[in-house]
Amino acid sequence: MTTEVAAGQQVRPEYPRPDWQRTDWCNLNGSWAFRFDPQDEGREASWQQESENAYNRAITVPFSWASPLSGIGEDTKGIGWYRRSVDWQPDDRKSRIFLRFGAVDYACEAWVNGRSVGTHEGGYGTFEFEVTEAWRAEGGNTIVVRAQDEDHDYQARGKQGYGEIRGIWQPVWLEARPQTYVQAAKFNTAIDGKVELKARIAAHEAGTSTFTCHFDGGKVTHTVELALAAGLNEIETSFIIPSPQLWSPESPFLYEGELRLGSPSGEDVVQTYFGIREIGTAKFGDRGYRWITLNGKPIYLNGTLDQSYHATGYFTYPTDEEMRDEIYLMKRLGLNFVRIHIKPEEPRKLYWADKLGILVMEDMPCFWGNPDETARSAYEREALEVIERDWNHPSIFSWVMFNETWGLKTNSLGGGLTGDQLQATSYLPNTQEWVREVYRWAKRIDPTRIVEDNSPCNWDHVETDLNTWHFYINGYEQLRNHMEEVVAKTVPGSDFNYIGGNVQSDAPLMNSECGNVWGIEGGAGDSDLAWHYRYMMNEFRRHDKLCGFVFTEFRDVTNEFNGYYRLDGTDKMFGYESFVPGMTLSDLHTPDFVAIDAPPCQTICAGETATVSLLRSSFSDRYHGRTLQLRWELWHDSLGTRTTAGSGVLDVAWDGYGVAPLTELQLTMPNQDAVAVLALLLVDAEGTIVTRNFTTFDVRGGASLAFGTENGHFLAVPPAQFGQHSFAHQWQAINGAKTTGAGAGSFVYDIALPSQEEQSWIGELEIMFEAGSNRTLARHIEGAKLVHHGISMMHGANAQVETNPNTYYMTDEERHESRIHVLVDGERIGSFLLPDDPSDSRGVLSWHYQAAANRLDEAGSYGYLCRAVIPGRLSAKLDRNRAFKLELQAENGGLSLYGRNAGRYPIDLLIRCR
Template identity: 65%
Template sequence: MVTNMVQTSQVSIPRAEYPRPDWQRADWMNLNGTWSFSFDHGNQGKAEGWHQAKGKSFASEIIVPFSWASPLSGIGSNEKGIAWYSKEVQWAPAASESRLFLRFGAVDYKSDVWVNGIAVGSHSGGYGTFEFDVTDAWSLEGSNQIIVRAEDYDHDYQARGKQGYGEIRGIWQPVWLEARPQNYVRDSKFNTSIDGKVEIVTTVIANKSGSAELAFTFAEGSVTHLVEAELAEGTNVIKAVIKVEAPKLWSPESPYLYEGQVVLSSNGQTDTVSTYFGIREISTALVGDRSYRWITLNGKPVYLNGTLDQSFHPTGFFTYPSDEEMKNEIHLMKRLGLNFVRIHIKPEEPRKLYWADKLGILVMEDMPCFWGDPDDQAKRSYENEAREIIDRDYNHPSIFSWVMFNETWGLKTNSESTSLTTDATHPNNFLPQTQEWVRSMYRFAKQVDPTRIIEDNSPCNYDHVESDINTWHFYINGYNELRAHVTEVVEKTYRGSTFNYIGGNTQSDAPLMNSECGNVWGIDGGAGESDLAWHYRYMMNEFRRHDKMCGFVFTEFRDVVNEYNGYYRLDGSDKLFGYEWYVPGMTVADLHTPDFVVIDAPPCQTLQAGAHLAIELLGSSFAERYHGQELQLSWELWHDNLGTRIVHASGNETVNWKGYGVERLTALSLIMPDQDAVSVLAVRLMTANGIIITRNFVTFDVRSQAANGKYTAEGRIISIPAAGYAESTFPISWNALQDNKANGGGAGRFTYQVELPSVSEQSAIYDIELAFEASSKRLLKRNVEGSIEKQHDISYMHGALDEPEFNPNTYYMTDSERHEAKLSILIDDELVETFILRDNPADSRGALSWHYQAVNNKLEEAGSYGYLCKVTLPSTVTAKLNASRSFKLVLAADEGGLALYGRNAGRYPIDILVQSKGSF
C-alpha cells in the first residue's frame, strides 16, 4: 500500500506525507507550509472584508500545520482569540469533471473558510476532521486564494482536553486538497470477525444517479468482492460481506493488515481509495470457572501492559514534527514490552494511529473533555466532537477502547457548589442528571461502535455509572501502602458491589484493570524528578499477584513539562532503570511479559546474617504459548562483596506451566549470607532449552552483629560513618538519609581523622586498604536557594509549568546525561589515588537509599548511589602508619562535588572502611 505519495516539488514542506493512510486518494495537493497570518484582536476582519479582498496577504507568516502557540509555527504566541490565514494556490485535478475538496485534519476551535471570496463552510470543534466541497469556487486556471478565520477563546464549553502543556490554537493538523469523481466513496466501515467474516458498510455520495460497481480488493488480490448497485442522487449506503479464508489475525505480536483498495465505478468515472483493515476481535469473557471477566483479544485472554501518552512535543506541542517521529513513538513503546497505550484526553493524529496499526500496539483513545459545567452547550459541543472522533478513527484495528470521560472532568456542576452537599449521591458535584448523561454517552458509543470496549468515566473518585471495564486510578508510594490498596480494590470488586460506582449503580462482572497508576502524584508536592524504577518493579509484582486484574496504565510514556515520571525523557532519550545489575540482561520489558514470575515479597527486607527465610513465588500467565509445558525456574542468591560477586546459593526448579491466571509455585527456602550484604534473589523463567522468558528479583539488607560490619575474614575493619567528617570545605554541604550520606557541592573536601588499631591490638600493619562508595554531587536549585512546595491544584492538570529542581523530592534519575567529578584521596596530605566519578546516579541500584526512606510519601535523595572506590595504600605510606597508628584522610573533589554513602545508603552496605592487615 502506498503511504507516502508526495509530489517532488512538495518534499521540503512539513509533514509532506498523505495525512490519512487509512483512507487515501492519489490525486491530491499538500497545503502545509507557509501561509500569511494575522491576529485579529479587535474582531474587525469580517467587517473590513478581509475574506473578500483578492490577493489578501497578512503581515506575518505561519508554518502550517502547527498551532500558532507552538515554536514550529514561527509565531509562538499563546494568545487566545481570532487569527486569519491566507494562501495562494494554483492546482487542477488530473481528471476532468472532478470534484475538489479542501480538507482539514483539525482546527481549534471554530473555523470559517473562503475560497476566492466565496464562503465554502464553517466548522466548530477542535479535534474532528472536516472538509468542504470547493468545486464551484475553484478556478482551474490561475491562482486561488484560500482564507481561514480561526477562533479559539478556550470557552468552558469547548472540548479542549488536557491542552495546557502547549495549546492547540488554530490550524494544528495538515491541510490538503483532494480530487474525487462526481460519484465517490465517502467512507467504508469494516467490522471483522476472527472466523474471517468482514462486514463492510460503505457510504457513497452520488451527484449523478445510475448504475455502479463497488469493488473491494485486498491482500494483493487474494481477497476480492464486487457489489453492483443503483445509485440515487445524494447519500447511498451499500452493505457487503467478505469471507476471508484462513484469516491472518491482527495483534501487537503479529500486526497483519489487509491492505488494498475500494473502487467505485460509475458514469464512466472511477474513485479509487487505498485503505486497509485488520482482522481482530476485542471483547471480554469469563475464563474457566471464574466469576469475573478478563479482556480478550481474538478470543484469548490478554494482559494489557500500558502507558499514558500525553503526546506532547516541546516544538510542535500536540502536532508531531514529522512522520518518522510518530513511527518512532510506537517503537519506543514496544521496546519496553508494552502492548497498549492510552492516548490521554484527546484523539491521536491519524498518521500515528496508522503506525500503531502497522507496527502493532493496542490503543485506548480518550474523548477530550470540557472544563466548565456540564450545561446544554457543553454537552452539545462534546457530543458533536465524540461523533466526529469515533467516525474518523473507526477502522483502526489498533483502537480497542473508547474512554468517554476522565476523572469526572467536565462532569462537576461547580456553579452550584455552594448549594450542594457532598455525599455518596453526588460527590464533587457530580449530579444524578449528569450521571445519567454519562450513561447515555456510554450507550451512544456502544450503539455506533459495538465492536469495542467502552468506558464511561476513567475514575479517580470511584464513580463509574455503566462501563464495559471496571478501572480505577491511584498514585501511591510505599510498598506496604500500595500492596494494601491494590488488595483492597481487588477484594471489593465483584458483581453487585457498590464499590467504585456512584448513584446506586453497582458493578457487573466487567474486567478489573487499572487505568492510571504511578508515584508522580503519590508524593507530597509531587515527585518532582526522581527514580521510578524501584517503585515500578514492586508495583508490577503487586498487579500480577492478583488473578482478577488484567492490565494497567502507567503514568506515563514520556516526561512532560510538569510531570517527570516517564519511561523516557521528553526528548525520547532513555532513563536507566538499573535492573541488569541485579539480573544480567533484565530490562523493564521483563516486567511486561505475558508469562511472569511474581516474587511475593517486599522489594527489600532487613534480616540478620544467617537468617532463614521462605519466599513464595507465583506464576502469572496471560498467553497459551507455554501451557502444559515443563519450564525451568532458575534462581540464585548472590551479593556483591566489595566488588566480588559471590553466589551464596542457587537452584533450578521444574515448574508445570498449567494455564491462564495466577498459580502458586514452589516456595524457595533461603539462608542469608553470614556477613553484611545487600543480598539479591534473582529468578529466571526459562524454556527447557534455556530460552529466557522473564526475569525478576528482590533484595535483602543482611546485617551482621559485628560493630564495624563483617565483610572479610582478613585483617581488622575500622568503619567510619560517611557523615562523621571532622571538617568540610565544600561551599555547600549537608547530610542526608538520616545522616547516612554526606553531600558536598562544588569543589571542596571532607576530612576524617582515622585511628588504626594500637600495637597491643595489632602488633604490625603490613597493608591498609580503603573502601567506600562515592558519586559526584549535582547541586539542584533547592540545594542552593531552598526548596519550594507548590500547591498542586487543577492548573497542574492543565500543564502548569514547574521547576523540578525546587521540588523537595527531586533527585534526577540516571540517564544519558552525566555529571562528572574528579576525586582525590590524600593520606596525611599525600596524594595516594584519584578516581573519576562518572555521575550522580539514582535508580533501582540505590536499594539502601530506597529501603531506608523515613516516610513513604516523601523522598529524600531516593535511589541515589555511588561507585565502589577501593585503594591499597602504598607501602611507604603504610610503613609510616604502622608507626603513627592514625592518619588524616582527605576526600577532595573538583567542582563536580562529592557524595559519600554510608551503611544505610546507596548500594553497598558499608561506611568508609579501613582494613588493616598484619600480625596480631
C-alpha cells in the same frame, strides 16, 4: 526529538490519512500568510478579499500558532487569519475538489477566491469542504481560513495547558474525486474471517456502478454491482477470508489494499486497510468475573498513558518518523497498549499503531466548564466525529468517554473550574444519567469495542464495560494494602467504585492510571521511578482479577517527570540488568511472568533463612501444558567481588490462564553484611529466557561478621563524621547516612588505626568507600519549596522541579562527572572519575531506608565503589603513628559519600588493615 523543521524540508509531506488515501491530492502544509484579529474586525472588513500584503506574519502549517514550530509562538487566544495562493489543478479537470482539514481549534470558516465554502466547530474532529464551484480552472486560487479559539468553558480542550492547540494544528490538503465517489466505509471483522463492509457513496447521478474490494495483493477480492440513486447511498456487503491472519500486537497483520468504485463519471480508488480481530470480555473457568480478550483469548494489558505532547510542536508531531518512533519506543519496553490521554490521536500515529502493533485506548477530550446543554451538545458532536474518523483502526480497542469526572461537576459559583472553586462542585444525579446515556450511545454506534463511561479517581462509575480506577500511591506496604482492598471489594453487586446507587457488574477489573508522581507530598518532582515500578508490577501480577494497568506515563511532560523516557525521547536507566544480566523493563511486561510475593527489599540477619513465595501469572497459552525451568541464584557483591550464596534449578508445570502458586524458595543468607539479590530466570525447553525478575535483602552481619575476619581488620567511619569540610554548600540526607558537598571542596577525616595491642603490625592499608558526583539543585542552594497542587497542575502548571523537596534526578543519558582525589596526610594516593550522580533501582539502600513513604529524601541515589591502596612508604609511617588525616577532595563536580544505610553497598568509609 525534532526541535525544528529543517530548512528546505517539506513540512509533513506524507498523505495525512493512510487509512483513507487518494492519489490525486495537494499538500497545503508549509508557509501561509497570517495575521491576528484581536478586535474581530476581519469579517466586516472582508479580510478574505485582502491581498497577501495585508497579512503581516508568516506561519508554518500545521502547527498551532502558540507553538514554537509555527514560527509565531504566541499563546494568544482569539482569532487568527490564514492566507495561501495555490496553483494546483486535479489530473482530471472534471473532478470534484475538496479542501480537507485534519483539525482546527476551535471555530473555522474557509473561503476560496473570496467565496465562503463552509464552517466547522470543534477542535479535534476532521472535516472537509467541497470547493469545486469556487475553484478556478485557469489557476491563481486563493484559500483563506479564519480560526477562532476563545477557550470557552464548553469547548472540548483536554490538557492543552501543556501547550495550546490554537488554529490549524493538523494537516491541510486538497483532494480530487470523481463525480461519484466513496465518501466513507466501515469494516467490521470477525475471527472466523467474515468481513462486513458498510459504505456511503455520493452519486452525482443515478445509475449502475461496480464496487470492488481488492486486498492483500489480490488474494482477497470481492465485487458487487450497485444501483445508485442520485445523492448519498448507504450500502452493505460482506465476504469471507478463508484461514484469516489475525491482527494482534505480536502479529499486526493488515489487509492492505483498495476500494474501487466504477461509475459512468469515472473510477474512484481509495487506498485503505483493515485488520481482523475481535475485542471482548469473557469468563474463564469458574471465575465470577471477566477478563479482557483479544481474538477470544485473555490478554494482559501492559500500558502507558500518552499525553502526546512535544516541546516544540505541542500536540502536533514535527515528522511522520516521530510518530512511527513513538510506537516503536513503546513496543521496545514490552508494552502492548497505550492510553491516548484526553485527546484523539492523529490518524498517522494511529496508522503506526496499526502497522507496528499496539492496542489503543482512546480518550475523548474533556471540557472544563459546567456540563450544561451547550457543553453537552458540543461534546456529543465531537465524540461522534472521533468515532467515525477512527472506526477502521484495528489498534483501537476501547473508547473512554470521560476522565476523572472532569467537565462533569457542576460549579455552583459559576464559571470554569479553577482553584478553590473546585470545593463548590458536585457530580449531580442528572449529569450521572447523561454519562450513562453517552456510554449507551457509544455502545449503540460502535458495539465492536469496549466502552468506558468515566476513567475514575473518585470511585464514580455509573455504567461501563471496564471497571477501572486510578491511584497514585508510594510505598510498598501502602500499595499492597490498597491493591488488596480494591480486589476484595470488586465483586458483582458491590457499590464500590460506583456512584448514585449504581453497582458493579462482572466487568473486567483494570487499572487505568497508576504511578508515584502524585503519591508523594508535594509531588515526586523528578525522581527515580524504577524501584517503585518493579514492586508495583509484582503486586499487579499477584492478582488473578486484574487485567492490566496504565502507567503514568510514556514520556515526561512539563509538570510530571514520571515517564519511561525524557520529554525529548532520551532514555532513563532503570538498572535492572545489574541485578539479573540482560533484564530490562520488558521483563516486567511478559505475558508469562513469575511474580515475587515479597517486599522489594527486606532486612534479615546474616546466615538466616528466608522463605520467598513465587506465583505463576500466565496470560498466554504459548507454554500451557509444558514444563519450564525456573533458575534461581542468591548472590551479593562483596566489596567488588560477585559471590554466589546459593542457586538451583526447578522444573515447573506451566498450565492454565491466570495466577496460581508456583513454589517457595528457602534462601540462606550470606554470613556478612550484604545487599543480597535473588535473581530469577524462567526458561523454556529450547533455552530461551521467558522472563526475569528479582528481589533484594539487606543482610546485616553485626560488627564481628561485617566482612569476615579472614579479610583483615576493618575500621568503619560514617561519612557524616568528618572533622572539617571546605564546600560552599554541604548537607546530609537519608537519615544522615549520606553526606554531600556541592562543587569543589573536600571532606577531612581523622582516622585512628588499631593500637599495637589490637594489631601488632600493619602490613597493608586499603581505603574503600562509595562515592558519586553531585548535581546541585536549586533547592540545595535556595531551599526546598512545596507547591500546592490545585487543578492548575492538571493544566500543565510549572512544577518547579528543582525546588521540589523530593527531586533527585533519575539516571538518564545526561552525565554529571566529578573527579575526586584521595589524600593521606596531604599526599595524593589515588584519583577517581565519578561518571555520574545516579539514582535508580540500584540504590537499594537509599530506597530501603527512606524515612517516610510519601516523602523522598534523595531516594535511589548511589555511587561507585572506590578503592585506594596506601603505598608501602606511607604504611610504614602509619604503622608507627597509628593515625592519619584522610582527605577526599572534589574538583568541581561535587562529592556524595554513602554510608552503611544508603547507596548501593552496605559500607561506611572502610579502612582495611592487614
